[in-house]
Amino acid sequence: xxxxxxxxxxxxxxxxxxxxxxxxxxxxxxxxxxxxxxxxxxxxxxxxxxxxxxxxxxxxxxxxxxxxxxxxxxxxxxxxxxxxxxxxxxxxxxxxxxxxxxxxxxxxxxxxxxxxxxxxxxxxxxxxxxxxxxxxxxxxxxxxxxxxxxxxxxxxxxxxxxxxxxxxxxxxxxxxxxxxxxxxxxxxxxxxxxxxxxxxxxxxxxxxxxxxxxxxxxxxxxxxxxxxxxxxxxxxxxxxxxxxxxxxxxxxxxxxxxxxxxxxxxxxxxxxxxxxxxxxxxxxxxxxxxxxxxxxxxxxxxxxxxxxxxxxxxxxxxxxxxxxxxxxxxxxxxxxx
Amino acid sequence: xxxxxxxxxxxxxxxxxxxxxxxxxxxxxxxxxxxxxxxxxxxxxxxxxxxxxxxxxxxxxxxxxxxxxxxxxxxxxxxxxxxxxxxxxxxxxxxxxxxxxxxxxxxxxxxxxxxxxxxxxxxxxxxxxxxxxxxxxxxxxxxxxxxxxxxxxxxxxxxxxxxxxxxxxxxxxxxxxxxxxxxxxxxxxxxxxxxxxxxxxxxxxxxxxxxxxxxxxxxxxxxxxxxxxxxxxxxxxxxxxxxxxxxxxxxxxxxxxxxxxxxxxxxxxxxxxxxxxxxxxxxxxxxxxxxxxxxxxxxxxxxxxxxxxxxxxxxxxxxxxxxxxxxxxxxxxxxxx
Numbered sequence: 001x002x003x004x005x006x007x008x009x010x011x012x013x014x015x016x017x018x019x020x021x022x023x024x025x026x027x028x029x030x031x032x033x034x035x036x037x038x039x040x041x042x043x044x045x046x047x048x049x050x051x052x053x054x055x056x057x058x059x060x061x062x063x064x065x066x067x068x069x070x071x072x073x074x075x076x077x078x079x080x081x082x083x084x085x086x087x088x089x090x091x092x093x094x095x096x097x098x099x100x101x102x103x104x105x106x107x108x109x110x111x112x113x114x115x116x117x118x119x120x121x122x123x124x125x126x127x128x129x130x131x132x133x134x135x136x137x138x139x140x141x142x143x144x145x146x147x148x149x150x151x152x153x154x155x156x157x158x159x160x161x162x163x164x165x166x167x168x169x170x171x172x173x174x175x176x177x178x179x180x181x182x183x184x185x186x187x188x189x190x191x192x193x194x195x196x197x198x199x200x201x202x203x204x205x206x207x208x209x210x211x212x213x214x215x216x217x218x219x220x221x222x223x224x225x226x227x228x229x230x231x232x233x234x235x236x237x238x239x240x241x242x243x244x245x246x247x248x249x250x251x252x253x254x255x256x257x258x259x260x261x262x263x264x265x266x267x268x269x270x271x272x273x274x275x276x277x278x279x280x281x282x283x284x285x286x287x288x289x290x291x292x293x294x295x296x297x298x299x300x301x302x303x304x305x306x307x308x309x310x311x312x313x314x315x316x317x318x319x320x321x322x323x324x325x326x327x328x329x330x331x332x333x334x335x336x337x
Numbered sequence: 338x339x340x341x342x343x344x345x346x347x348x349x350x351x352x353x354x355x356x357x358x359x360x361x362x363x364x365x366x367x368x369x370x371x372x373x374x375x376x377x378x379x380x381x382x383x384x385x386x387x388x389x390x391x392x393x394x395x396x397x398x399x400x401x402x403x404x405x406x407x408x409x410x411x412x413x414x415x416x417x418x419x420x421x422x423x424x425x426x427x428x429x430x431x432x433x434x435x436x437x438x439x440x441x442x443x444x445x446x447x448x449x450x451x452x453x454x455x456x457x458x459x460x461x462x463x464x465x466x467x468x469x470x471x472x473x474x475x476x477x478x479x480x481x482x483x484x485x486x487x488x489x490x491x492x493x494x495x496x497x498x499x500x501x502x503x504x505x506x507x508x509x510x511x512x513x514x515x516x517x518x519x520x521x522x523x524x525x526x527x528x529x530x531x532x533x534x535x536x537x538x539x540x541x542x543x544x545x546x547x548x549x550x551x552x553x554x555x556x557x558x559x560x561x562x563x564x565x566x567x568x569x570x571x572x573x574x575x576x577x578x579x580x581x582x583x584x585x586x587x588x589x590x591x592x593x594x595x596x597x598x599x600x601x602x603x604x605x606x607x608x609x610x611x612x613x614x615x616x617x618x619x620x621x622x623x624x625x626x627x628x629x630x631x632x633x634x635x636x637x638x639x640x641x642x643x644x645x646x647x648x649x650x651x652x653x654x655x656x657x658x659x660x661x662x663x664x665x666x667x668x669x670x671x672x673x674x
Contacts, residue, residue, distance in 0.1 A: 052607075220602065223598075223599060223602055223603075224599075227598070227602070242602055242605045242606045243606070244606065245599065245602045245603055245606060257596055258596060259594055259595060259596050259597055259598075260596055260597065260598030261560075261564070261596070261597030261598060261601060262560060262561075262582065264598060264601065265557065265560055265564070265579055265582050265614075266560075266582055267614075268579045268612060268613070268614040269579045269580070269581065269582060269614035269615075269616075270389075270614065271614065272613070272614045272615050272616060272619060273613070273614055274611070274612075274613045275605060275611075275612040275613070276605070276609070276610070276611045276612070276613075277602075277604075277605040277606035277607065277608065277609045277610055278606075278609050279606075279609060282609060
């Protein structure tokens with residue numbers, strides 16, 4: 001009998017997750033009931049937000065229960081169907097989780113077309129990361145030609161999109177990334193104006209040189225020392241979409257030392273800075289607007305995408321650990337089948 | 338010969354200002370040149386932002402130079418005029434500074450009418466504090482009936498207006514103020530739903546009880562321990578207009594201990610909180626919209642104003658010191674002539 005492999009959450013991590021926080025279960029492939037379909041997973045997306053789901057803490061989404069399947073965006077092929085909306089053989093986008101198969105109804109399932117973009121792109125530039133970048137800029141960053149944008153994790157899936165959309169809109173784009181190879185990619189392949197190595201001891205001074213007119217948009221997805229280097233360079237009336245704070249995700253307690261709170265609010269006041277957190281699904285109703293703007297940019301070759309592909313569902317835990325350490329280079333996806 | 342008294346900045350304070358940071362000069366009353374007028378000051382407004390002008394630091398306004406006249410909003414009566422736009426005998430609103438007289442041109446001078454509101458109100462509810470409250474709510478707070486707003490310094494000039502505008506729009510309003518007398522005033526006279534004493538050791542627990550549905554708008558004008566009590570109660574999609582951080586104005590160095598920065602950004606992200614600093618003059622083009630909405634509220638008796646009046650220009654330094662300590666009760670104004 002054919003079986004399905006699924007990663008379930010075994011224990012909640014304290015600090016950084018370790019492989020023994022998960023356990024790989026093997027079960028029979030499910031059977032579709034009325035109105036349901038079953039898909040085999042072709043691509044599983046691995047993203048930093050998954051760390052948050054492993055905590056038993058109130059957040060914008062429910063945590064994964066102990067023993068429950070890890071969540072994740074997937075593209076799959078339908079292998080059995082009892083719903084006419086999702087026929088056998090079609091390719092579908094769904095939050096199928098860390099598994100070789102999933103069962104669902106048509107609700108929340110989207111048929112995708114591999115002739116528009118490659119299937120893996122539906123969990124990348126056309127999916128959550130691309131929509132995140134577009135929605136955060138469209139609704140909060142509000143880029144204006146001639147302004148300067150800084151984005152950290154610049155070669156990650158969201159940073160890649162943020163920078164390229166901003167370049168297409170006529171901004172000066174400065175990336176921050178981990179290492180010379182990623183920085184070269186950001187400048188040479190993505191067309192960023194500059195990219196700084198976050199491990200460079202002179203990063204703060206070099207950042208200042210790289211933004212001679214200050215920073216109008218800081219795309220926050222990391223926090224920590226990079227934030228502290230960026231913040232004093234923020235211009236009056238600058239905007240800061242808060243999309244992630246990956247450097248804090250594994251933190252077990254609040255740091256001590258200098259309390260940045262007062263300085264942050266003082267600067268927000270005197271510089272009239274806008275800071276706003278968002279989750280991509282807040283703007284779900286704008287998805288077709290995103291597609292209409294974005295697909296032509298892809299088809300004109302203005303969007304360059306790099307994927308970091310791991311093989312097999314077995315690689316999911318280490319892939320997430322790597323992503324949280326910044327060890328991926330490009331959008332992390334797992335080729336499952 | 339009649340003379341004019343003026344407070345000039347003598348030295349920049351380190352921490353809290355002391356009376357010897359200023360010096361009272363006595364000079365001849367100025368004479369109007371072509372296109373100028375001279376006014377005697379009737380009312381001088383004393384406001385927390387003046388502390389910032391005493392620093393030699395880049396902010397949203399130039400600092401007062403050493404030896405220069407302290408800035409401040411004034412209402413006066415014109416005693417000499419060589420400009421037809423500002424006739425002798427008219428009442429005018431201007432930034433005349435800490436002085437018994439000023440000389441200016443028509444530019445930036447506004448004729449005011451004591452039949453609409455009392456003259457002192459033009460530096461209060463109809464002036465900078467009233468416009469600040471209205472503009473911050475209109476543009477950032479965006480109150481919706483049924484929501485909950487929390488405002489600290491609740492009986493101060495801005496807090497008073499913020500709370501009353503929010504009540505008029507159908508919100509639950511909870512104030513925080515210094516002492517039982519101010520809290521009684523907020524509830525009994527201003528119509529707030531609740532008011533907490535910021536010196537109450539149980540303030541944090543009582544605040545939680547006072548906002549059973551969480552906080553949708555926190556009007557930030559203080560920072561410090563009140564912010565720390567409020568912040569965990571912020572709702573998803575809540576808004577925080579940052580209007581002032583008075584508890585930091587006298588700070589000489591960043592505090593240490595717990596670093597609130599990471600928690601702030603984490604919450605901004607997961608709760609999608611909007612934080613935005615503003616200065617009233619950012620919205621100057623909305624002044625007539627403010628007047629059109631606000632004057633009817635005043636005339637219908639829906640806006641209650643309390644002034645804390647000191648006598649004579651000599652009282653200006655101590656008045657500012659008191660305001661920075663929260664020792665005023667109501668809008669601090671000085672009756673100069």
